Amino acid sequence: MTDDPIRVLFVCWGNTARSIIAEAILRQLGGPAFEVSSAGIEPGSVNPLTIRALEAARIDTSGLRSKSVDEFRDGGFDYIVTVCDTARQACPVFPGDHEQLHWGYDDPAKATGTDEERYAVFERVMTQMATRIRLFIPAAMANPGRIAQPVTPA
Numbered sequence: 001m002t003d004d005p006i007r008v009l010f011v012c013w014g015n016t017a018r019s020i021i022a023e024a025i026l027r028q029l030g031g032p033a034f035e036v037s038s039a040g041i042e043p044g045s046v047n048p049l050t051i052r053a054l055e056a057a058r059i060d061t062s063g064l065r066s067k068s069v070d071e072f073r074d075g076g077f078d079y080i081v082t083v084c085d086t087a088r089q090a091c092p093v094f095p096g097d098h099e100q101l102h103w104g105y106d107d108p109a110k111a112t113g114t115d116e117e118r119y120a121v122f123e124r125v126m127t128q129m130a131t132r133i134r135l136f137i138p139a140a141m142a143n144p145g146r147i148a149q150p151v152t153p154a
Contacts, residue, residue, distance in 0.1 A: 012084045014043060081100075
């Protein structure tokens with residue numbers, strides 16, 4: 001294994017919630033062993049509830065912004081992870097040798113109800129993603145670019 005960081009791109013439709021959450025969590029938990037980005041097929045603006053949930057969990061939100069997959073067309077990723085079914089279907093082809101993973105999650109940005117009910121959906125999705133990312137980190141570090149077993153929480 002080299003000292004190069006493991007490069008991961010999380011892709012979602014709008015890059016406003018799920019992929020941003022995954023990026024922030026893996027950056028914090030994975031540390032310098034990972035170089036993490038996120039992008040959207042049709043990027044919007046980062047949802048304020050995304051930032052609120054991350055900050056409540058004491059996860060660094062500095063530098064988070066919605067980005068287009070076009071910014072990452074050069075490739076060079078070890079893993080490209082789609083976090084919504086729509087992005088999975090529309091995800092562009094990235095050059096290079098990488099593992100394509102799909103981790104489908106409910107879209108917290110589409111939650112309805114009061115602000116607190118909507119926020120609870122963001123917290124739930126963030127907790128689910130953090131659980132999977134905690135499983136992903138050692139698997140990715142053991143075999144960068146190739147995970148032999150699916151990373152699925154029990």
